[in-house]
Amino acid sequence: MSTPGCDTERHEHLQTLYQDYNGWLRGWLRKRLNNSADAADLAQDTFVRVLLARTSGTLLEPRRYLATIARGLVIDLYRRRSLEQAYLEALALRPEVHAPSAEARALIFDSLMAIDRMLDGLGARTRQIFLAVQLDGLTYEKTAERLGVSVTTVRKHLASALMHCLLLDEA
Template sequence: MFAVPAALNHVASLYQQHHRWLLGWLRQRLDCPAQAADLSQDTFVRLLQQPQRPTIDEPRALLGTIARGLLIDHYRRRSLERAYLQALAVLPEPLHPGPEEQLQHLQTLVALDRVLDGLKPCVRETFLLSQVEGLAYAEIAQRLGRSISSIQQYMGQALRHCHRQGLL
């Protein structure tokens, strides 16, 4: 037999005391009970993954904060999936990627979205217009109502940010 670390016992206790509450909280916010159950489990997994588990005075507040972040990620991913599927819908059938390739594309989009989330909106939009839509700096400047030198600065910021995040 082996000893269970105290931190695991603490999380197990939190799970027993608050899982039902968290699951109900998530079910109110999601249209899918199975997705609510998954996010509830993911919330406790995140808690287990925290390197330091401080004393928790308000467990429901902490669990709600973690779950809210996961919920935001969930809705953001669904939005990206819808946009991706809409883009696929306009392609001729022979050009559609296979299921595995579609999954890879979606995973890349989600990772890119996470990285770009740290940018100012104008920098993010400049990067996307350049890299996704293929617009030239002059076109981006005209569309955003900015100077070309501003667009160049924004792209520099975006590229440095992506490099720091390991994307480039």
Template sequence: MAAADSPLQQQMHTLYADHHGWLCGWLRKKLGCGHQAADLAQDTFVRVLLKRESPDVRAPRAYLGTIAKGLVADFFRRQDLERSYLDVLASLPEPEVPSPETRAILLEALLAIDAMLDGMKPIVRQAFLLSQLEGLTYEQIAQQLGVTKRTVSNYMCTALEHCYLLAP
């Protein structure tokens, strides 16, 4: 380590050196795959670096574990989504199967939509999906959810604002 390294760089180096092996092992137990564990361990440390703040050194394993748990949940959700998508593709007649490029684009879009929806409160997400996928009116959504039409309107504003803020 260079003498000119900042205290944050030194702290990150120490955090990585002291806990990378433990994190890889912990993730390997969760995932059953050393390669995926190594990838998610690296992603965990990237998240720590991107925060650009001093990591919680009082409980570094708890800190890293919390970040890694979120990444594991994302990994399994993505895997389930990919599996469902591939099942749908397998059920299509041969002439309707999209090209590999189109499949990759569609999967990327599905993952982006999933990530966007995951950031919404469940009731807001449900109202949004009832509106956008099932074409229900606000009044129909209000009846189905047992809330007022104005509440549905608020849910939709929240959902649309969330989508807008996450849009590239």
């Protein structure tokens, strides 16, 4: 449990961190993104992550800490844009009469992002087995044959993937 004094200290520390490094971080991001608006958004998101992290004490290397968080956000931004572009290209191939509404597109895209995050958290072999069974509809035996592993290995990796999904769903 935090005390009012600790909360005040933390607030002052975060305020100082923001004042001292926000300009630097925006510049660092602008160099990598070539876009001032995206840089400002990701800098803000970085400080929100710091705020939510509930770290205590003074950071020994604040630039490195902020850059690490921001780097992850840049990767997320590019991944989201890449997935969005692929989705829009797939939509463009569909006849206009079958195109989903704007609301349905947003819901589908949110689902695609959630699936992408889930798959990203799996190891390569586990992801490959999960997709073979869930997406391709292969039996455990056919999956084992295709990938050159035992049925026991398929079961083990699929159980691991499903546990990962459940844990993400609860989080």
